[in-house]
Amino acid sequence: MASVIIEKVPYRHSIYAKPGTRSGDILHEIHKTRFFLWVLMGVIFPHLFHLPWLHLAVFTWFWGWCWISISHPKRLPSRFVLILLTLVSTAGILIVSRGNLTLETSIGLLIAGLGLKLLELKQRRDFYITVFLAWFVILTQFLFDQSLWMAGYAILFSLLLSMVLILQNGHSVRLKAALNTALWIFLPALPLMVLFFLFFPRLPGPFWSLPLANGHAKTGLSNFMEPGAISQLSQSSEIAFRVEFHGDLPPPSQRYWRTQVFWQFDGRRWSPLPDETNLTADSLPKGEGKPFRYTVTLEPHYQNWLFSLGLPASVPKLAILTPDWTLKSRKTIDERVLYTVTSYSSYQFSPLTIKERELALQLPASPSRKIRSLVAQWQQKNPEDIAQAAMDFFRLNGFVYTLNPPALQQNFIERFLFETRQGFCEHYAAAFVYLMRVAGLPARVVGGYMGGYFNPVGHFIEVYQANAHAWTEIWIPGKGWTRYDPTQVVAPAYLDRTLNMPVPGLTDLLDLHASGHVLNRHIGTPNVWQKFRYEFLNLWSAANHSWHRWVLGFGVQDQQQLWQWLRFWKFIFIWVGTAIFATGVIVWLLLSRIGSKTDPVQQLYQKFLRKLAKQGLSKTTTESPSDFANRARMLCPHQAALIQKITMEYLTLRYGRKSDDKQLRKLISQFK
Amino acid sequence: MASSLSLRQRFALQRFFRGERYGQETIILNHRRIFILPTKEGLGFLLLLLLLWLTSANYNNNLGYLLTYLLASMAMVSIFHAYRQLTGLQVDPGSIKPVFAGDNALFPLTIKNPSSRRREVITFDHPLTTPSKVTMDPNTVQTVAILLSTQRRGKFKIGTITLVTIYPLGLFRAWTPLNFDLTWWVYPKPSIHSVPLLQSHEDKRPSVDNSDRDFTGFKSYQPGDSLKQIHWKGLAKGQGLHSKQFQYEPETSEDIWLNWQQVPGTDIEARLSQLCRWLLEAEQSGRCYGLTMPSASLAPDQGKKHLHACLRLITTYSHG
Numbered sequence: 001m002a003s004v005i006i007e008k009v010p011y012r013h014s015i016y017a018k019p020g021t022r023s024g025d026i027l028h029e030i031h032k033t034r035f036f037l038w039v040l041m042g043v044i045f046p047h048l049f050h051l052p053w054l055h056l057a058v059f060t061w062f063w064g065w066c067w068i069s070i071s072h073p074k075r076l077p078s079r080f081v082l083i084l085l086t087l088v089s090t091a092g093i094l095i096v097s098r099g100n101l102t103l104e105t106s107i108g109l110l111i112a113g114l115g116l117k118l119l120e121l122k123q124r125r126d127f128y129i130t131v132f133l134a135w136f137v138i139l140t141q142f143l144f145d146q147s148l149w150m151a152g153y154a155i156l157f158s159l160l161l162s163m164v165l166i167l168q169n170g171h172s173v174r175l176k177a178a179l180n181t182a183l184w185i186f187l188p189a190l191p192l193m194v195l196f197f198l199f200f201p202r203l204p205g206p207f208w209s210l211p212l213a214n215g216h217a218k219t220g221l222s223n224f225m226e227p228g229a230i231s232q233l234s235q236s237s238e239i240a241f242r243v244e245f246h247g248d249l250p251p252p253s254q255r256y257w258r259t260q261v262f263w264q265f266d267g268r269r270w271s272p273l274p275d276e277t278n279l280t281a282d283s284l285p286k287g288e289g290k291p292f293r294y295t296v297t298l299e300p301h302y303q304n305w306l307f308s309l310g311l312p313a314s315v316p317k318l319a320i321l322t323p324d325w326t327l328k329s330r331k332t333i334d335e336r337v338l339y340t341v342t343s344y345s346s347y348q349f350s351p352l353t354i355k356e357r358e359l360a361l362q363l364p365a366s367p368s369r370k371i372r373s374l375v376a377q378w379q380q381k382n383p384e385d386i387a388q389a390a391m392d393f394f395r396l397n398g399f400v401y402t403l404n405p406p407a408l409q410q411n412f413i414e415r416f417l418f419e420t421r422q423g424f425c426e427h428y429a430a431a432f433v434y435l436m437r438v439a440g441l442p443a444r445v446v447g448g449y450m451g452g453y454f455n456p457v458g459h460f461i462e463v464y465q466a467n468a469h470a471w472t473e474i475w476i477p478g479k480g481w482t483r484y485d486p487t488q489v490v491a492p493a494y495l496d497r498t499l500n501m502p503v504p505g506l507t508d509l510l511d512l513h514a515s516g517h518v519l520n521r522h523i524g525t526p527n528v529w530q531k532f533r534y535e536f537l538n539l540w541s542a543a544n545h546s547w548h549r550w551v552l553g554f555g556v557q558d559q560q561q562l563w564q565w566l567r568f569w570k571f572i573f574i575w576v577g578t579a580i581f582a583t584g585v586i587v588w589l590l591l592s593r594i595g596s597k598t599d600p601v602q603q604l605y606q607k608f609l610r611k612l613a614k615q616g617l618s619k620t621t622t623e624s625p626s627d628f629a630n631r632a633r634m635l636c637p638h639q640a641a642l643i644q645k646i647t648m649e650y651l652t653l654r655y656g657r658k659s660d661d662k663q664l665r666k667l668i669s670q671f672k
Numbered sequence: 673m674a675s676s677l678s679l680r681q682r683f684a685l686q687r688f689f690r691g692e693r694y695g696q697e698t699i700i701l702n703h704r705r706i707f708i709l710p711t712k713e714g715l716g717f718l719l720l721l722l723l724l725w726l727t728s729a730n731y732n733n734n735l736g737y738l739l740t741y742l743l744a745s746m747a748m749v750s751i752f753h754a755y756r757q758l759t760g761l762q763v764d765p766g767s768i769k770p771v772f773a774g775d776n777a778l779f780p781l782t783i784k785n786p787s788s789r790r791r792e793v794i795t796f797d798h799p800l801t802t803p804s805k806v807t808m809d810p811n812t813v814q815t816v817a818i819l820l821s822t823q824r825r826g827k828f829k830i831g832t833i834t835l836v837t838i839y840p841l842g843l844f845r846a847w848t849p850l851n852f853d854l855t856w857w858v859y860p861k862p863s864i865h866s867v868p869l870l871q872s873h874e875d876k877r878p879s880v881d882n883s884d885r886d887f888t889g890f891k892s893y894q895p896g897d898s899l900k901q902i903h904w905k906g907l908a909k910g911q912g913l914h915s916k917q918f919q920y921e922p923e924t925s926e927d928i929w930l931n932w933q934q935v936p937g938t939d940i941e942a943r944l945s946q947l948c949r950w951l952l953e954a955e956q957s958g959r960c961y962g963l964t965m966p967s968a969s970l971a972p973d974q975g976k977k978h979l980h981a982c983l984r985l986i987t988t989y990s991h992g
Binding site: 125132169 | 733
């Protein structure tokens, strides 16, 4: 029963093999250390996509050195060499980044430090420093990538790092057992983590800032409109923003996400008003008809634009209103932001001012004769008819919507209207506004996004970069600024396309562009695989949106709101909390009572005692089983033999070598 | 039992380091006896958390916050795991046999792990021993022998044996101090160089020089045997420690009286060592022997019990 185990050998903390130690010991350690090294490699891996190659090469070099040194400790660098390596690798990293202390450089230095630490894992302390550094490296990856994938990856590697610690502290723990323990640390930690996340106070940053070396590639719209600016975007499946509607969705034909207004035309390029321009800019036009309230989750685009459905009727905190009634953020959108806006289906405008009219009629030069004669055909009509006539001109004269129109350098508008007649939204919007201005109608080009894919799982609209679009607004006396989209006339399927866009498969879309024709998609019934893929993409997209909206978007304000909400429901929470706690305690007590009786032999004996107790015989705590049996035999003479047998059996099972309790079970069941 | 502590006792600092006093009874480790504080690595981890948190706040990075809180929560859960490493263990102290100064005393602790959990690396620590580490499989009983090194003679209390574990993450140290109120004896070290036993009568004991006596055989070594008597060759062959036995001249059956006053020398410890050796020799001779110390005196007798009584008497000799 008793075995003496004394381990007098103090635990080795150095990971490297020492001459003269038992081989079994070394193998065990090597096995652990190799595991540790693989985990570290995994921790570094995602940086492959963000960091210059040298930073990773430095780490990999030290990593490999450590790998070899596990079995050949003589290969370890001396203290002098170690210092030299530190200096050289630091210098190398700084040179590659040309001396700029950017975020990438500092992470590179961190990783190099982690690699160097691998070469002096001598004490327990060194080991812990390495693991802690690895955790810090995991955090730095979130500065580049905050996707769901990355979160899962980080969780997995946190789990593996805690396994490394368990292996270090345990005595020949198997990997599986370590994983088990790690899971039992990890799983109960999850609810705690959520509570921390929701309630732990936060500080609004930043306290310091390190610039990114590459800067952020600006995606999305540009600051001006010229042919080709938007067509590049139509290849992009990147999300621009997501919109959740509080209430009804607007009809598809109204899903124009307005963001830029272009007034000035120089013959080729359309630009917005200079920032200091002061239009009369009285308050927002009054909304009429159906209000739509919606929350936009905007991906960082490193510009100031905010998007609204048509004209905004309210201005969110982070935004200012421009004179041409678009929303602009107060600061550059360099992180995901959320804002809520209300828009109406139509508006009541105050009359156009002289300055506005002047700006909306600006032309780079006097129009050519051809254009003048075209416009002259419509001159007698009222403004709405003129606009309609221009639309009809596009519809009836063989205009083609294509993303690869012939390049036009000189006389862009005229050649487009009368020669090539091939173009995309920018061409049509530009030409339409030009014609309207020549006809004397105030007009402007509007840029933004159109449509968006409605995700049926998450009930929100996803707007992709590919949804970028340009359309026009012309001033109709009595009605105000009215939206006209000449692209729709040329390619009626355009709306359909923008509504169903990238999710079901971007490749289909690209094929359409290549052929230069717009066709209806989904020809024939999709097969099971396509259906499944469609469902999966919807689900994944919805998960991503929730992730962005509720996890990554959770900020100081949400936290305050949560507190207010909790204060409101305080009493209910106190009662429910108390109830849950009390239930938990009771369940725990019951379970622990059951758990304490795990010994089946003891349980059987207790059953026997209960049976005797019914006959008025109870065992005192000080009485030994045999003493009690003697007493019981005298008081129940008719079952004396059985009592003796049971007691003997019990004692053999309890203190002897026997372990099969079948006999005891049988005897006790016989006992009345 | 938990109710027997007053508030003041409960928060006495001594409980955390020395532990409550225990006698020979079985001790079940529970929340009252287990204490948990961060280790040095745990403090380092706290620093890491602070760094992670500051970085997350700086970049307003919610995933960073999540990682920080996950690690903090895992550390907290590991406190509970550390507690579960020790709780429920049953510790049964054995008795500790007297030894001569310089030898190692052996204190057996029987540990029972009645649960179905494996207990990883529990360190048994005591100021007089090098820490021993024990891993216990589910539902097992182990006896941990704690070797206490001795320097001085005397009557000692075992004092505090601390069971420590830092499993699983090494960030928290759970410990339970078991302050055993058990005494153990360290007798004076028997002198190596024997001085002939002084007799109160003129009758002289034979010289202890072995060379002029006849070799009779071996017996297993007993403390106090002269180093010259040890059968070194046998030991080298791995036959264990044996002493050579020599034929004594026929001995008188008269009682031996050992008297502190008669022990030669000035150094008290050396004299006690000499006396100790004489006692062992007297016991071996098979004759009755008595002992007179300044504090008390024991009537002539023989046998193990008498020998230990004598040894205890000389051990308690105080310098004053």
